[in-house]
Structure formats: structure tokens, C-alpha cells
Amino acid sequence: MNKASNAKRRQLVVGNWKMNGNLHENADLLVKVVAGWQGEHNADVVICPPFPYLIHTGSLLSGSAILLGAQTTSEHSKGAYTGEVSASMLADLDCKFVIIGHNERRRLQGETDEQVARQFIAVQQAGLIPILCVGESLKDREQGRQLETIGRQLDAVFAHTGKDVFNNAVLAYEPVWAVGTGKTATPEQAEEVHRFMRAQLGELAGKVRILYGGSVKAHNAQQLFALPDIDGALLGGASLDADEFLAICRAAD
Numbered sequence: 001m002n003k004a005s006n007a008k009r010r011q012l013v014v015g016n017w018k019m020n021g022n023l024h025e026n027a028d029l030l031v032k033v034v035a036g037w038q039g040e041h042n043a044d045v046v047i048c049p050p051f052p053y054l055i056h057t058g059s060l061l062s063g064s065a066i067l068l069g070a071q072t073t074s075e076h077s078k079g080a081y082t083g084e085v086s087a088s089m090l091a092d093l094d095c096k097f098v099i100i101g102h103n104e105r106r107r108l109q110g111e112t113d114e115q116v117a118r119q120f121i122a123v124q125q126a127g128l129i130p131i132l133c134v135g136e137s138l139k140d141r142e143q144g145r146q147l148e149t150i151g152r153q154l155d156a157v158f159a160h161t162g163k164d165v166f167n168n169a170v171l172a173y174e175p176v177w178a179v180g181t182g183k184t185a186t187p188e189q190a191e192e193v194h195r196f197m198r199a200q201l202g203e204l205a206g207k208v209r210i211l212y213g214g215s216v217k218a219h220n221a222q223q224l225f226a227l228p229d230i231d232g233a234l235l236g237g238a239s240l241d242a243d244e245f246l247a248i249c250r251a252a253d
């Protein structure tokens with residue numbers, strides 16, 4: 001795909017398996033995905049399995065162009081944090097990307113903007129690339145406050161990191177009301193927010209990849225990827241089906 005306005009930004013498709021799969025199903029899915037993504041491509045593809053399957057997934061991806069990622073990480077580097085996984089442990093397992101601030105973690109685990117900012121720093125300190133998720137609730141959207149919410153979520157990270165570090169980060173816009181619901185933002189809604197997010201990045205505005213996430217499927221991916229400020233997708237459900245996932249990767253390619 002050729003978009004004049006983002007000619008220098010490679011498209012990126014990230015599959016977030018969430019808490020799904022088992023050894024058998026994962027192997028089946030990964031063999032199909034790897035077989036369908038041979039050779040050279042113009043898009044990057046990342047798969048983020050649950051922690052226990054990172055090594056297995058990594059070994060099935062090895063030799064392919066598909067990269068490994070994780071779904072979250074601790075803000076701490078080590079110590080007495082039962083159940084947590086540090087970013088350096090993820091680097092040890094060959095992860096290249098870590099999703100942070102996903103709305104399921106903000107809502108269900110109570111992660112705050114400040115924690116997300118500290119996770120962002122921990123990920124970069126381990127030499128990995130954070131995929132920072134932001135997005136408004138349905139209520140925010142209904143009240144027309146989507147840009148205010150997203151601006152606040154971004155500022156919370158900028159306040160700790162500055163903006164320069166975003167040359168090594170990815171952003172993802174995921175409207176909470178669109179994740180796992182089958183409702184996708186319209187191209188106009190998505191483009192408005194992406195343009196806003198890009199503007200918040202100041203000097204890096206043209207350089208940072210900004211993904212869209214929320215019920216992206218093969219049938220709507222092409223339309224979203226054609227928008228000038230959208231550089232790929234963060235997929236949940238669609239990443240669990242090899243044909244659907246590959247069709248979206250090809251649309252980004």
C-alpha cells in the first residue's frame with residue numbers, strides 16, 4: 001500500500017491473543033500463520049501470546065519475519081512482586097514489543113495513567129518497544145470528550161518521559177467501546193483521534209506509528225489502513241484465526 005503522507009512509516013499489525021489458546025491450538029495457529037507470511041513484506045507483524053506461551057511461540061516463529069511481543073509487564077525491574085513479570089525477563093525471551101495500558105488492564109486491573117507511564121519507561125529500559133494504548137470510554141465519546149481523555153492519557157506518559165523517547169515507541173488508539181464489541185470506529189472517528197494524537201507528538205508527529213484497535217476484521221481493515229494517520233492495527237479476536245489474521249496482515253502489506 002502506498003500512502004504519500006506516511007511513506008516513511010512501515011505498517012504494523014499486532015495480534016494480542018489475550019488469555020486464549022493452549023499449546024495445541026497455538027501450534028496449529030502459528031504453523032498456519034508462519035506458512036502464510038513467507039518472504040519479504042512491507043509490513044511488520046507481531047504476536048503477543050500469554051506469558052506461559054512466550055517460549056513456545058518464540059520457537060515456532062523463529063526463522064520467520066514475525067516478531068514476538070508481550071501483553072503487559074511490571075513497572076519494576078525485579079524483587080518481591082509475586083506474579084509479576086519484568087521487561088528484562090521479556091527481553092530474555094526475545095520479545096521485541098510490549099503492549100502497555102491496554103484498556104482491559106486499566107479497567108480490570110485498575111492500572112493508572114502513572115503506572116502505565118512507569119511501565120513505558122521499564123519497557124524502554126529493557127531495550128524493548130512499548131505499544132502504548134489509549135482510548136475513551138463510551139461515556140466520554142457520547143459527551144464528546146474523546147480528545148480530552150486521550151490527551152490526558154498521553155500527557156501522563158509525556159510528563160514522565162518527555163516526547164523524544166517516542167521515536168522508539170508505538171501508539172495505539174483503542175476506543176473502549178469498540179474493543180471486542182463488534183463496533184468499529186468509523187473512518188472519520190478514527191482519523192480524527194489519530195490526527196490529534198499525531199499532533200500531540202510535536203516534532204515526532206510524522207515518525208511515530210499509530211495503530212487502530214477495536215473490532216478490526218478482514219472486511220474493515222483495508223478501509224482503516226487507507227487513512228493517512230493510521231499505520232496498522234492492534235487485533236484481539238481476529239488474531240486467533242489464521243485466515244482472518246493473515247488477510248489483515250496482507251491488507252497492511
Ligand code: PGA
Nearest residue numbers: 179180214215235236237
Ligand atoms: P478486538 O480487540 O480486536 O477483539 O476488538 C482489540 C484489542 O483488545 O486490542
